[in-house]
Amino acid sequence: MTLDPSANTLHLRIKQQREGTSSFILDVDLQIPSVGVTALFGPSGSGKTTLLRCISGLEKSSKGQISLNGEAWQTSKSSLPSHKRPIGYVFQDANLFPHLTAQENLQFAMKRADKNQSVISYSEIIQLMDIESVLSQYPSQLSGGERQRIAIARALLIQPKLLLMDEPLAALDDALKQEILPYLEQLCQRAKIPIIYVSHSLDEVIRLADYMVVLEKGRVIEEGKTQTLLGKLGTSFSRYHDASVVISGVVTRQETEWGLSWISFENHVIAVKQGNEKTGDTLRLRIQSKDVSLSLSNHDDSSILNRLTVTIDDMITDSKDPSMVIVRLLAGSTPILARITTLSAHKLSIKRGLTIIAQIKSVAVLS
Numbered sequence: 349m350t351l352d353p354s355a356n357t358l359h360l361r362i363k364q365q366r367e368g369t370s371s372f373i374l375d376v377d378l379q380i381p382s383v384g385v386t387a388l389f390g391p392s393g394s395g396k397t398t399l400l401r402c403i404s405g406l407e408k409s410s411k412g413q414i415s416l417n418g419e420a421w422q423t424s425k426s427s428l429p430s431h432k433r434p435i436g437y438v439f440q441d442a443n444l445f446p447h448l449t450a451q452e453n454l455q456f457a458m459k460r461a462d463k464n465q466s467v468i469s470y471s472e473i474i475q476l477m478d479i480e481s482v483l484s485q486y487p488s489q490l491s492g493g494e495r496q497r498i499a500i501a502r503a504l505l506i507q508p509k510l511l512l513m514d515e516p517l518a519a520l521d522d523a524l525k526q527e528i529l530p531y532l533e534q535l536c537q538r539a540k541i542p543i544i545y546v547s548h549s550l551d552e553v554i555r556l557a558d559y560m561v562v563l564e565k566g567r568v569i570e571e572g573k574t575q576t577l578l579g580k581l582g583t584s585f586s587r588y589h590d591a592s593v594v595i596s597g598v599v600t601r602q603e604t605e606w607g608l609s610w611i612s613f614e615n616h617v618i619a620v621k622q623g624n625e626k627t628g629d630t631l632r633l634r635i636q637s638k639d640v641s642l643s644l645s646n647h648d649d650s651s652i653l654n655r656l657t658v659t660i661d662d663m664i665t666d667s668k669d670p671s672m673v674i675v676r677l678l679a680g681s682t683p684i685l686a687r688i689t690t691l692s693a694h695k696l697s698i699k700r701g702l703t704i705i706a707q708i709k710s711v712a713v714l715s
């Protein structure tokens with residue numbers, strides 16, 4: 349890959365070998381979009397945290413080139429020290445100063461702020477993270493979710509050019525995760541800077557990330573737009589039980605008497621439970637492969653509302669469970685995955701090019 353330092357991307361060409369006994373080598377060559385959220389995904393020990401540490405300048409032995417929108421932070425000849433890199437960092441644990449109130453923690457960050465950069469104002473972030481009522485509390489008096497919201501606000505108040513988030517929800521229980529995710533969604537949609545988000549959770553990645561980088565043993569094995577990668581067969585996550593696709597569509601009809609909105613994409617429509625959306629709004633829908641079944645005929649005597657006429661594009665056996673296959677379907681050019689038993693695939697004579705009915709049992713509205 350050629351490194352074009354003038355382009356509007358975060359360029360990372362990094363080689364880093366851990367000193368000491370570890371044989372781990374991180375070796376990546378990436379051009380990450382300079383807007384939106386990029387998820388770093390991969391098994392434990394694949395090098396996600398090491399990559400974030402290299403970007404932030406904490407790994408002194410890292411070699412290579414790092415630049416954001418043409419501004420070089422590291423070259424083969426020089427390296428900007430960590431404290432001079434305009435980066436906000438959110439860790440798994442909030443790491444707030446315990447002897448300062450939430451507000452004093454934020455004020456401390458504001459003293460470090462880059463005066464030439466304006467990512468977000470104090471009032472905006474207080475409102476976005478909904479932390480006004482807890483500003484006078486000390487960290488020990490806050491819930492885990494509140495602490496993490498203060499930590500996110502603090503990272504943004506230094507007015508960084510890049511935000512790194514290393515499993516920011518990992519230390520929270522499921523209920524707190526669900527509580528904080530909407531704040532993160534809002535933040536990710538409104539932030540004017542690139543965000544790199546490390547997670548083990550496909551659910552978080554699907555909700556938050558526009559772009560995905562999958563690491564394995566220090567190398568990039570998959571990379572691309574989230575929506576495109578999710579619709580592929582043979583990726584590391586397509587065999588997951590919660591493997592899903594994301595479809596963007598427009599609300600074209602609402603039936604309030606039935607509590608439904610109809611979402612159109614290409615020549616297809618999908619019904620979803622009506623929420624706050626209005627006709628004309630664009631929605632992102634998540635369809636899990638386990639919620640899609642296949643039928644050779646269109647049963648309009650079925651309780652399943654969403655039945656799409658699709659074409660079989662491809663199919664693979666789940667390498668971890670040979671009794672299951674994952675079938676890639678095309679609704680127009682939009683991919684949908686179905687996870688069905690190998691026996692069903694055999695009985696239906698599933699093969700490429702076959703026109704078939706995809707029955708979708710459940711659809712989640714993402715945003």
Ligand SMILES: Nc1ncnc2c1ncn2[C@@H]1O[C@H](COP(=O)(O)OP(=O)(O)OP(=O)(O)O)[C@@H](O)[C@H]1O
Pocket residue numbers: 366367368370372390391392393394395396397398399
């Ligand atoms: N301080 C260290 N000294 C030596 N080796 C280390 C050190 N920290 C991590 N490693 C090794 O570097 C490799 C990458 O670790 P890293 O923490 O970057 O992975 P990760 O993908 O973030 O994992 P996890 O998802 O578990 O956080 C691993 O093999 C790990 O054992």
